[in-house]
Structure formats: structure tokens, C-alpha cells
Amino acid sequence: MTKADLIAFERRIAAKYDDGELPYLVHFCGGNEDQLIEIFKDIKPDDYVFSTHRNAYHALLHGIPPDELEAKIMAGRSMFVFDRARNFFSSSIVAATHAIAAGVAWALKRRGSKKRVWCFVGDGAEDEGHFYEAARYVDGWDLPCTFIIEDNDRNVNATKRERRGDTEYGFLWPSCVDRYWYKPTYPHGGTGTLGWLQFKREAQVVIPPDRQDSTLPELLPDPIKYMDAVKYSMEMLAREGAIFIGYNVRYGSAYGSLKNIPEDQRLETPLAENLMAGLGMGMSLEGFRPVVFFERHEFIMNAMDAIVNTLDVIETISDGEFHMPVIIKAVAGSVKPFYAGYTHTHNYADEIRRFVHFPVYEPQTGPEVLAAYALAREAKGPVMVSEMKALY
Numbered sequence: 001m002t003k004a005d006l007i008a009f010e011r012r013i014a015a016k017y018d019d020g021e022l023p024y025l026v027h028f029c030g031g032n033e034d035q036l037i038e039i040f041k042d043i044k045p046d047d048y049v050f051s052t053h054r055n056a057y058h059a060l061l062h063g064i065p066p067d068e069l070e071a072k073i074m075a076g077r078s079m080f081v082f083d084r085a086r087n088f089f090s091s092s093i094v095a096a097t098h099a100i101a102a103g104v105a106w107a108l109k110r111r112g113s114k115k116r117v118w119c120f121v122g123d124g125a126e127d128e129g130h131f132y133e134a135a136r137y138v139d140g141w142d143l144p145c146t147f148i149i150e151d152n153d154r155n156v157n158a159t160k161r162e163r164r165g166d167t168e169y170g171f172l173w174p175s176c177v178d179r180y181w182y183k184p185t186y187p188h189g190g191t192g193t194l195g196w197l198q199f200k201r202e203a204q205v206v207i208p209p210d211r212q213d214s215t216l217p218e219l220l221p222d223p224i225k226y227m228d229a230v231k232y233s234m235e236m237l238a239r240e241g242a243i244f245i246g247y248n249v250r251y252g253s254a255y256g257s258l259k260n261i262p263e264d265q266r267l268e269t270p271l272a273e274n275l276m277a278g279l280g281m282g283m284s285l286e287g288f289r290p291v292v293f294f295e296r297h298e299f300i301m302n303a304m305d306a307i308v309n310t311l312d313v314i315e316t317i318s319d320g321e322f323h324m325p326v327i328i329k330a331v332a333g334s335v336k337p338f339y340a341g342y343t344h345t346h347n348y349a350d351e352i353r354r355f356v357h358f359p360v361y362e363p364q365t366g367p368e369v370l371a372a373y374a375l376a377r378e379a380k381g382p383v384m385v386s387e388m389k390a391l392y
């Protein structure tokens, strides 16, 4: 792909957009061809590339054939370009990929793979706390991941100085973060014309999948106690190679439920819930079975971006190319043996169930715990199991 090829590709799509043939939100690149051609010289065909809403050049330079990419764009997938065979992943949610990229890099390092992860980041995404969590984690554990800030000094329209004041000057990212600068050819979205106001065809709107059933089977009474069932389920998962992710999972034992799990399968993380979820999601792309542990429901709220905007929708937005069989193990706080306080004792299972399409099980007895985790272990996609601290 030459510079001329890249420019010609976007011009062709832009013309269709201006002509009303493309009734979808699109973001063109332009102006960064030389820089990207240089960067992609270091990116190997089977490396992972995590891209953004502005992904056409990344996709083309990572080997997605122009006609395939054009077909995706014309079908309304310009923000959702995925290619499992080429390890190409994009997101229309700013900063949603950073933790997932870190998770893939963790998995590659653990497997001793030679592949690397390259995660493109806008200077707007650089404003997000998600970026800080992921970059610091990659740097701290020396993971094979490079973040590349594509600095066009623009978050939609606002410059860095207009939105951050002077703070960024003097702020240094670690060496896993590179940056290049460019002046964009096109406006933030579209081409700057109003040609699209007269669409020649209708957009195909994505229909969300049905929500999955969260009811557990009726079970005969069984003497197994709640906590014993939790521990047993964790051991079964561990035997199958699961990785338990979160804080207090290694230098603690998740309320005792992970006591018997080998240390090597317990990944202590920073106190960064969105990162925890993203790490699990990334690892799942490399064949690991992650169990992400949240010690209270309130703390899941910090990870809701990852859970709602990517984990829950990944199969739909990637047209079935990517699957993330992540188990969320969450504990709903209790008022006994002492009251941990109003912001530590909510049970948000119902609310979360309304946000997501995957099952959210709430076992109330030992046998139900076994059943919930048995279903979770079989699942091809995400599952949440909400344990009741009061029943431990």
C-alpha cells in the first residue's frame, strides 16, 4: 500500500459519502500516510493491531484487502472493522481498547510468543484514565505492547490546550508509548460537505441480540454449603487452566474462595477495575479462560465501560469474528458480620442484567453455586456469577 493508494481509497469512499451512498457515521484519516507507512514497517502480519474509529489506514496497512474493507464500510461497519485472521480489532468507544491490548500482550508474553501488540490511540483517548491504567501496566510488566498516540491536536474540535490547560506539557509517558503528529485532511467526522443529507439508501440498523436466560435449574436439596461450593467451583476452573484476575486475588484470597488456587493462576492487578476487565478480555482472545474478580458490586461500576461497551457487544460488532468467554465473579456485600457501609453493600445484579445480554446468575444455595459455575465454564461468551457475601 503506497501513500497514493491510501489517499485514493479514502477519496473513493468520501465521494460515495458525499453522493449520499453511505448513510452512516464515518471518520476519514488523511494527512498521516507517511507516518503510518513508516510505523507499519515494524508491524508483522500476525501482530495484533488495535485501532480506533479512524481505522481505514491501519486496516489497509495491516493487510485487509481494499475491496473487503470497502464492503465493510459500505455495510455501515466503518467504526467496527474486525479481522480475526489478521488480529485486527477496532473500537468506536474512545480508549476502550487499551486494557484489552494489555491483556493480549500479557497472554502473548505468558505463552512466550514472538507476536506484539500495537495499539493506536488518539490524543483525545490519551485524556482518558483508561489509557493511564493500561500504559502503566504494560510498562511495569514489560509487556510486548506499544501504544502509538496519533496526535492531531484535536478532540473533535478542541485542541489539547483548550481542553487540558497546560498540564500535558511536561507529562511524560513511559517508553511503551510513542507519538506521531499530523494535520488531518478531513474534519472529525464525514467530509465536511452536506451531501449526505440526501441519502440514496437506508442504513441497516443493528438489532440487539435477545438477552440470555439468567435462571438457574431447579435443584434437589443437597448438603453442600455455599462457600464450599464456591471454593469447589474455583478449583474446577483452576484445573481447567483459568486465570483469576483482580486485586486481593494473590496477596489475599478473595474472601478465602481462592485459597487453594495455584499462585501462578492468580494475577494480582492494580486497583483499576476497567483495566482488570480489559486484561481478562484480552487474555480470552488468546485462549485463556479469565475469571475477573470484583469484591463488591459497587466497584464493578468502574469497569462498566469495558463490560457494556465491549465485552457484551463484541460478538455483534465484530460480526461473530471475536468471542470473549470471560467469567465475572462478583460478590454482593452484606451487612454481617459488620456493616461495611452504604456504598459497599449494594446488589446491582438486576441493574447489570438490564445493561447486558449475557447471563447474570445469582445463586442462593450451594447447589446453585455449582450450577452457575458449571454453566459459566461451558459458556462460549461472557457470564457473570454474583455471589452473596451474606451466604458465605
Ligand SMILES: Cc1ncc(C[n+]2csc(CCOP(=O)(O)OP(=O)(O)O)c2C)c(N)n1
Pocket (backbone or CB within 6 Å): 053, 054, 092, 093, 094, 095, 121, 122, 123, 124, 125, 126, 150, 152, 154, 155, 156, 188
Ligand atoms: C468514551 C467515548 N467518549 C466520546 C466519544 C465520542 N467521540 C468519538 S471520536 C472522539 C474524538 C476522539 O479524539 P481522538 O482520540 O484524539 O481521536 P481523533 O478523532 O482525533 O482521531 C469523540 C469525543 C466516544 N466515541 N467514546
